[in-house]
Structure formats: C-alpha cells, structure tokens
Amino acid sequence: MAVIKLLTSDNVIIETEMDLIMCSGTIKGMLESCSGDDEIVPLPKVRSAILTKILQWAQFHRYEFADTTAEEEAENVCGVISPWDSDFINVDMSTLVELIEVANFLNIQRLLQLACKTAANMIAGKTSEDMRKILNIKNDLTFSEEAVMRKESK
Amino acid sequence: MGDTGSSADYQNSALDEFRVNWQRELQVQNEPAREQPNEVDEQQQSPLGLNDIEAQARAESLYRTAVDLEQRGKVYDALAYYRKATQIVPDIEFRFYEQQKLNYDANKKYHNLPNDFGKQLDLNHTDAKEDIDVDLIDGLYDKFQRDVACVDIYGGKMLLNSRDTSVISTSHNMHISDLPPEIMMNILRWVVSSQLDMHSLEQFAAVCKGCYIYGRDEELWRLACSKVWGHNVGTLEGLEDGLSYGSWRDMFIRRERVLFSGCYISKTTYLRMGENSFQDQFYRPLQLVEYYRYIRFLPDGKVLMMTSADEPAQGVNKLKQLYTSRPDVLRGRYRLFGNIVTLILQKSQSRPAFAQRHRRGSIMPGDEEANNTQYVIELRILNNSKRQFGQLAWTKYTLVQRRNKIESSSEFDLTAAKYPPLWFSPVKSYHLDADAPLA
Structure with missing residues (x-):
C-alpha cells in the first residue's frame, strides 16, 4: 500500500497510508496535481498532535468513505452523533476550534460538520452569559447598547 | 482740581504702560503653548519646548496602550509600557487622569458609569449624547461593524478573547475568533438547526458586538422564514398580506405563524x-x-x-x-x-x-x-x-x-x-x- 509523508508545522514527519488521507479533499487535490512519488507534503498550518488525532478519526471511518457521493455525505452528517464520534470530539474548546480550522483547511467535510455541530450543541439553549463563558468571549457591549438590544428582541 | 486731574492722568498712563507690557509678556509666554494641540497642555502656563511636547505625546500614547493592555488582562505587557511612559513623563498618571476627567465632564451622561473599557470605546465614537439613542436604535449593526473594524482593539477579528493568553502559556491556544466567518455561519446554521431555534440565535447575538453581526445575518433569517412559510414565504415587500418588513428577521418576528418550542x-x-x-x-x-x-x-x-x-x-x-x-x-x-x-x-x-x-x-x-x-x-x-x-x-x-x-x-x-x-x-x-x- 502506498505511503505518504506529511510534514507538520512543528516539523514532524508523519507517515500514513495513502487511502487513509484521501478523505482530505485538499491533499487529494495536491497529489493529483503533482506526480512525484515519495514526496513530502508540507502542511504548514497543521500541528502534529492535531494531525494524529485526525488520522485516528480517519482510521475509524476508513471504510465508510468509499464511493459516497456529496449528497450522501450531506445525509451522513445529519442524525445522531455516534458514540465513538462523540467520544472522539469530547475535547476542550481550544482543540475543538483547532479541529474545525484544520478540517476546514484539509477539506474533510464530515469531520468539519461533526465539529461544527458539536460546537453548536454546546451553545444551543444557553443564555448569552453562559455562551460567553463556554466560548471565552469578552463582553464589549455598553449598557446603552445592551438596553437597545433588549428592546429589539421584544 | 487740575493737580489731581494731571496726577490721575499720569496714573492712567502708567497703568496703560504696565498693561501693555504685561500683555506682551503674557503673549510671549503663551506662544509655545499655542502650538500644542492638546487642551490639557494649554492649561499649563509654563512654556514647553517642542521636544517636551513630543515626549509628552509619546508618553501619553504609551500610557494609553498600557491601560488597554491592562484592561485586557495582559498585566505584564502593560507594566513595560507603564514603565516606559513614566520614564519620559514621571507624572503621566496624574496628567492622564486630569485629561480623562475633562473628557468625562464633557460627556456627563457617562459620568456615573463605571470606568470600563467598553464605555471608553463608546466615548470615543459618539460625541453628542442626544444622538446616541436614536443612533443606536437605527444602526446597532452599522455601529458594531465600525467598532469591530477598529484594528487596535480587535486586531482584525470579530470577537475578543476573555482569557488572558499570556497567563495560560500552553504553546497552542485557539480561540473561536480565529475561525473564518463562513465557518462561524456554519456553526450558527447548526445552532438554529432544522428545529428553528431562533431563541438561541438571539441569545448568541447578545453575547458581544461581533456575535451581533453574525446573529443578524440576513441569510440565516431568510432560510428560517422560508422554512416556516414554505412556498408562501413571498418577499419582504409582502405583496400577499399588504405588509412590508424591514428585514427577514422582522418578518420572522411579526408575521403570523405558529410557535414551535x-x-x-x-x-x-x-x-x-x-x-x-x-x-x-x-x-x-x-x-x-x-x-x-x-x-x-x-x-x-x-x-x-x-x-x-x-x-x-x-x-x-x-x-x-x-x-x-x-x-x-x-x-x-x-x-x-x-x-x-x-x-x-x-x-x-x-x-x-x-x-x-x-x-x-x-x-x-x-x-x-x-x-x-x-x-x-x-x-x-x-x-x-x-x-x-x-x-x-x-x-x-x-x-x-x-x-x-x-x-x-x-x-x-x-x-x-x-x-x-x-x-x-x-x-x-x-x-x-x-x-x-x-x-
């Protein structure tokens, strides 16, 4: 089986099987455009820790990728999150944000949707104040602005 | 009578002479002060050289950066700036305070508000207090967009991190504000979800200025409207029921529908x-x-x-x-x-x-x-x-x-x-x- 070398932002080379990383639209595109074998693919935006985690996810879902169309992909992200996935995605906010960003960069739609959905479930049904705590967002609103907002939402 | 008159004349002319001299002296003293753009400095009667003025301006901007940093929780960074500022102007703290007080007097409305960073922002952006409320009602969205565009505070992002990034010193710390807008919208589509949880979206919009901008996205509200009314959703002009709506959100709120929650x-x-x-x-x-x-x-x-x-x-x-x-x-x-x-x-x-x-x-x-x-x-x-x-x-x-x-x-x-x-x-x-x- 063909092996591919990936160079991460912290200068770690990770070797992985070719078909495993094909879930990434970005890498798939890169490999199609360049023909050289044994080349090292640089991923300057991805840390090795995150890449390892993503490969772990890809390994688990390995046989589900085969021959799915874009529409089926969209169907797949709906419905209940599987126990394995929910365990996988049970990470701190910083890691979750990083997973979202890297999944977006690598164009792994299913992982991206899984992570976005998880982030959404964390804040849905919460109050503004709770959302600030969960997402670590500073309140930059003045009293008068908050008052106007309350009036707007009535 | 004549004697007293001439002596009075003499006294008057002496007084005039003194007055002229005094005024000339004053003018000379004020000359350098007039070049200063700053009100505070004009009040100080002692003449300042051009170098002093520059130094003071520099100290002031250093001091202001320090205050900003401190209020964002970056105390250690702030200390360095404070130190530099006091090296240039030792009593910068008092001068800064005096100036702040002047600004506050000009805006009595904010006088009783706590001296919060956000409130200072507000001061900088709105001059006349009468306009504020009308201004806000009409255009919170526009105002927030202007505020968030301020690179000094937001650094090109929409949301401010409430955590002190210098204290938690793990090498990699990502914040939700690092995500591109299209991903934020994707998350919000999941928040609203097919169940049209607009309440959560409204709560999200009330988190901060950047969130407000995300939460008022017309596309989200348009999608929600077309889910509720399906083929009958029509347009914002509302040809069917003769009502017109200011935005899709307005339609969602005002147009008759059933409640889902x-x-x-x-x-x-x-x-x-x-x-x-x-x-x-x-x-x-x-x-x-x-x-x-x-x-x-x-x-x-x-x-x-x-x-x-x-x-x-x-x-x-x-x-x-x-x-x-x-x-x-x-x-x-x-x-x-x-x-x-x-x-x-x-x-x-x-x-x-x-x-x-x-x-x-x-x-x-x-x-x-x-x-x-x-x-x-x-x-x-x-x-x-x-x-x-x-x-x-x-x-x-x-x-x-x-x-x-x-x-x-x-x-x-x-x-x-x-x-x-x-x-x-x-x-x-x-x-x-x-x-x-x-x-």
Whole structure:
C-alpha cells in the first residue's frame, strides 16, 4: 500500500497510508496535481498532535468513505452523533476550534460538520452569559447598547 | 482740581504702560503653548519646548496602550509600557487622569458609569449624547461593524478573547475568533438547526458586538422564514398580506405563524348524566368529564394532535417522540395562509412499515389508500396576553371519509364549550440536539 509523508508545522514527519488521507479533499487535490512519488507534503498550518488525532478519526471511518457521493455525505452528517464520534470530539474548546480550522483547511467535510455541530450543541439553549463563558468571549457591549438590544428582541 | 486731574492722568498712563507690557509678556509666554494641540497642555502656563511636547505625546500614547493592555488582562505587557511612559513623563498618571476627567465632564451622561473599557470605546465614537439613542436604535449593526473594524482593539477579528493568553502559556491556544466567518455561519446554521431555534440565535447575538453581526445575518433569517412559510414565504415587500418588513428577521418576528418550542393545549369540560342508581330512584349522578386537546407543530411542516384525559404535565410528553407513532396521536401536515393555519391529519396507520416509507416527501400520507379518514382543521392565529401567536381559535373542522372511492365530508359544529381556543405553553423537553443544520 502506498505511503505518504506529511510534514507538520512543528516539523514532524508523519507517515500514513495513502487511502487513509484521501478523505482530505485538499491533499487529494495536491497529489493529483503533482506526480512525484515519495514526496513530502508540507502542511504548514497543521500541528502534529492535531494531525494524529485526525488520522485516528480517519482510521475509524476508513471504510465508510468509499464511493459516497456529496449528497450522501450531506445525509451522513445529519442524525445522531455516534458514540465513538462523540467520544472522539469530547475535547476542550481550544482543540475543538483547532479541529474545525484544520478540517476546514484539509477539506474533510464530515469531520468539519461533526465539529461544527458539536460546537453548536454546546451553545444551543444557553443564555448569552453562559455562551460567553463556554466560548471565552469578552463582553464589549455598553449598557446603552445592551438596553437597545433588549428592546429589539421584544 | 487740575493737580489731581494731571496726577490721575499720569496714573492712567502708567497703568496703560504696565498693561501693555504685561500683555506682551503674557503673549510671549503663551506662544509655545499655542502650538500644542492638546487642551490639557494649554492649561499649563509654563512654556514647553517642542521636544517636551513630543515626549509628552509619546508618553501619553504609551500610557494609553498600557491601560488597554491592562484592561485586557495582559498585566505584564502593560507594566513595560507603564514603565516606559513614566520614564519620559514621571507624572503621566496624574496628567492622564486630569485629561480623562475633562473628557468625562464633557460627556456627563457617562459620568456615573463605571470606568470600563467598553464605555471608553463608546466615548470615543459618539460625541453628542442626544444622538446616541436614536443612533443606536437605527444602526446597532452599522455601529458594531465600525467598532469591530477598529484594528487596535480587535486586531482584525470579530470577537475578543476573555482569557488572558499570556497567563495560560500552553504553546497552542485557539480561540473561536480565529475561525473564518463562513465557518462561524456554519456553526450558527447548526445552532438554529432544522428545529428553528431562533431563541438561541438571539441569545448568541447578545453575547458581544461581533456575535451581533453574525446573529443578524440576513441569510440565516431568510432560510428560517422560508422554512416556516414554505412556498408562501413571498418577499419582504409582502405583496400577499399588504405588509412590508424591514428585514427577514422582522418578518420572522411579526408575521403570523405558529410557535414551535412547545405545545398548544385546550381543556374541554362537560357534564354527563350518570345511570340511575339501583337503590335510590331519585339519585341521578352527574359526571364531570374533562379532557385535553394537544397540538404540536414542527418546523418542517409536520403536526401532531392528540386528545387525552391526561393532565398537561403528562400529556405533553406523549408528543415528544417524533418518529415512533402512537395509536392515540394523529399525525399530519400544516400550512400557513395569512393568520390561518390549516391542518390535515390522518388517522394513525396501524402498519408501521407503511408509515416508514412515507416519512419523507409525501404531502398527504396514505393518499393511495382506498379507505381512509382525514381531519381537516382550520385555526386562526391570535395573540394572547402572554405571548404573540399564543392562541389558536377554531374556525373550521371537517371530517373527510373515503370509502370505496366515494368521498363524504361532514363538518363539526364548533361550539365554544366543546372547542375552546388552544393556548400555547412552552415545553422545555421538546428541545433536542440539532439533527440537521438550517438549510
């Protein structure tokens, strides 16, 4: 089986099987455009820790990728999150944000949707104040602005 | 007389001379001060050289950066700036304070507000206090966009991190503000989800300025509107009902619709004559019968109805399950036409496999069936004292039966006693985790 070398932002080379990383639209595109074998693919935006985690996810879902169309992909992200996935995605906010960003960069739609959905479930049904705590967002609103907002939402 | 007059003249001329001299002296003193752009410095009578002015301006900007940093929680960075500022102008703290006080006096409205970073921001952006409220109501969105564009504070991002990034010193710390806008919108589509949880979106919009901008995204609200009204959604000009809306959010809030976050309930009570007692011929028992009608609307056009003797506390739970059919729950679809909602309900199918196949797409489930019974209900959407669209009044109730390809319909007599209006009551447990993003 063909092996591919990936160079991460912290200068770690990770070797992985070719078909495993094909879930990434970005890498798939890169490999199609360049023909050289044994080349090292640089991923300057991805840390090795995150890449390892993503490969772990890809390994688990390995046989589900085969021959799915874009529409089926969209169907797949709906419905209940599987126990394995929910365990996988049970990470701190910083890691979750990083997973979202890297999944977006690598164009792994299913992982991206899984992570976005998880982030959404964390804040849905919460109050503004709770959302600030969960997402670590500073309140930059003045009293008068908050008052106007309350009036707007009535 | 003449003597005194001349001496007075002499005194006057001496006074004049002194006055001229004094004024000239003053002018010379003020000359360098006039070059200063700053009000505070003008008040100080001592002349300052050009270098001093520059130094002071530099110290002031250093000091201001330091204050900003400190208020963002970066104390150590701030200390370095404070130190540099005091090296240039030792009493910078007092001068800065004096200037702040002047600014505050000019804006009395903010005088009693706590000296918060956000409030200072407000000061910088709005000059005349009379304009503020009008300005805010008309354009919170525009104002926030201007505020967030301020690179010094937001650094090109939409949200501020409440955590002190210098204290938590793990090498890699990502914040939600690092995500690109299209990903934020994707997350919000999941927040709203196919269940149209606009309440959560509104809460999100109230988190901060950047969140407000995300939360008022017209596309999100347009999608929500087209989910609620389907093909009848129309345009913002609202040609059908003659109303026009300022935005899709405005339409979602004002246009008549049903509420999704709970259940409409009515209680019907009637008296029933009981059987004569065997022992006592003259005793005729009267029975008080109470039952409830429950209607739950779902954002995807489905509706559930149930009539039951259960009290609401138990009754609402029977409508919780969306996909497993119960024999006592009628299922169907609804549509909104102006302030009328029309429901078409089907008598429950006893064959689950059949129902399964028709879960998606079919407008009238089981319409190929030779024999079936349909309930067609029309309800008028009303506001009640508690909430908008909180009440549904009966306008029509028809039973359509089809047997051996012959259709017969009969209308129910909608007496107020038997068909009282349904009142909305929110049900918390109806909120589920998102199953699909808003699309």
